[in-house]
Amino acid sequence: MAHKQDGDIETLILALPETAGSALYGMIDVLAAAGRLWQEMVGTEMSGKSFRTRIVSLRKNTFRCGNGIPVHPDVVVRDDPPCDILILPELWLAMDEDLSGRYPELIDWIRAKYRAGAHLYSACSGSVLLAATGLLDGREATSHWAYADLFRTHYPKVRFQAEPNLVFADPGGRIVTAGGASSWHDLALHIIARHLDPEEALRIAKVYLLKWHGEGQLPYASLVRYRPHADSVVRKVQDWLAENFAEPAAVTQAVSRSGIPERSLKRRFGAATGSTLIHYVQNLRIEKAKRILERESCPSEDVAARVGYENPAFFRRLFKRSTGLTPAKYRSMFRPFRQDHHAELAE
Template identity: 60%
Template sequence: MDKPDGGRESVKVLIVAVEQTAGSALYGMVDVLMAAGNLWQAMAGEPEHRMFHVDIVALDRAPFRCGHGIPVIPDFSITDNPGGEILILPELWLGPDESLHGQYPALIAWIKRKFQEGITIYSACSGTVMLAETGLLNGYEATSHWGYQDLFRKYYPEVHFQAQPNLVFSDPSARIVTAGGATSWHDLALHIIARHGSPGEALRIAKVYLLKWHEESQLPFTPLVRRSLHGDSVVRHCETWLAEHFRENGALQKLVEVSDIPERSLKRRFKAATGHTLIEHLHNLRVEEAKKMLETTHSPVAEISAAVGYEDISFFRALFRRLTGLTPGQYRRLFQPILRDGEQKKSYEQVV
């Protein structure tokens, strides 16, 4: 592992390249991941640290040209069997009826072996065809470009192909993630940075590169609680009080008593000052706290629901999904840190 800033280790990333690989997706992914932790920081005059170290892996180390004649100089061959925490299968130049059946048997076997060793696999667009060839997607949902849905029905009928989502968690351990259309590597790169680095860094990279983060992918990363700039001292006091007491039963009624002004007046002033209602603010505080607990603990969702103020877990689940775009279980799988060095994480089935 690299330790570029004297302590924090770079996450080791391997990207597979073959002759059909799309050069833009290959080098775009390399460029964006290698920029995480240092590009924005260099521009802003902040301390830099490289979050990811990326190597290209091919059938052998000999230079070759991938799609549209773009040169590739591999860092490793599959026989070198380099170590890593992440394996990426980028977009391939494949026709809508072209499978990889029978091609690259040594590479397909190597990908399966790396997964068995504990690596997390990500595929973008038609890279999912290569992943399907391994059999690792059998019985699970997966996505790719919509143009490949007939190919999947014909050659990989055991894969539950989904044409609509940008990202799909394809196995219960969340160690296989597939991405959709031709520029889905943008979403995938930002997802990898958020999951293995930090959501804040993913947002900074999106801004620097002007990458479009599709709405359904952006929602889980959006903070629900932002301090509003306004001049209403009563409302500021209410915001401060709620930040400390939002978990309590009857929090809003207690707030009305603390504010010492009529409930209707308080609600009107709060909406005018902040742009949202008191109940919306309370829900945002509670769900934001639930997000933190899902990110940092293995507590069951029912316990988290009660801890933030909701006895009705069904209501909590529905509210959480409305505000974040994900179920609590999906959110946990997205943001729980990936453990390293052989550590075993408690089964998600026990906590969702």
């Protein structure tokens, strides 16, 4: 347990059986280093403030969280420990796993902490738990992009944003949600900048080689996700499009092959997939373009033609709108990894 000193910022990080250990201990490590580690490395005076970071849970005894990682809580919810900051890290949840009703005591406690003035921060799927408190109702929030359907289904009052890496739910910044997986890096840097000093956040980023994901989540998100349904006609169209999305007039051909009127198909397609037919085709094409850019060095004009677009300028606009990056920037972001990875496999 971190011992309290004058000027410490009381920080609690919640741990549950569903918690991802990497985010839990990563946040503890980075916040504990703030105001101290850089100063030790370069021989300067320690910062006057620091985070007193403790693990809070529903029970005091040691348990194992996600992937069997052991957790020994410092404090428990029923004792109502004080905090200036409460962090809800990533949870290992299925893409349709709703937390409503699972932790009623914890939900009430989180609400009470917010009413008492605490800042609430969630990383990745931690925002699913935050949504279950109702504190995000009518407010913008983010999480991993793969939880977009879960929010639409179970938390429709939350204005879910899949693109940003950090979303401020309120003007005062007392509720902040972070995007997917390693976005806890961005969240930790934000917390350090907000509660200690922006310069200290930069120093910690240098020490830990943390990268601010200014590009958001769009470059990492899959535009095509399978949504189970029982409409055999729509499934037949999806199967055909999976192989023929680059065909000229793919939408017209799909309607013709469906054997039902265009209006009926579009209505049924939207109900079954949650997407319009044209948007579905565009997503298939952009996903294919991403794979080409990751693996090959051909010009973007050739990429456009291969995925079904005769107008390269239109393709580039659509690609940027879908991924947040131009084709060239997307290639520079992901192509080096592909080259290095394949080179390692070849050795």
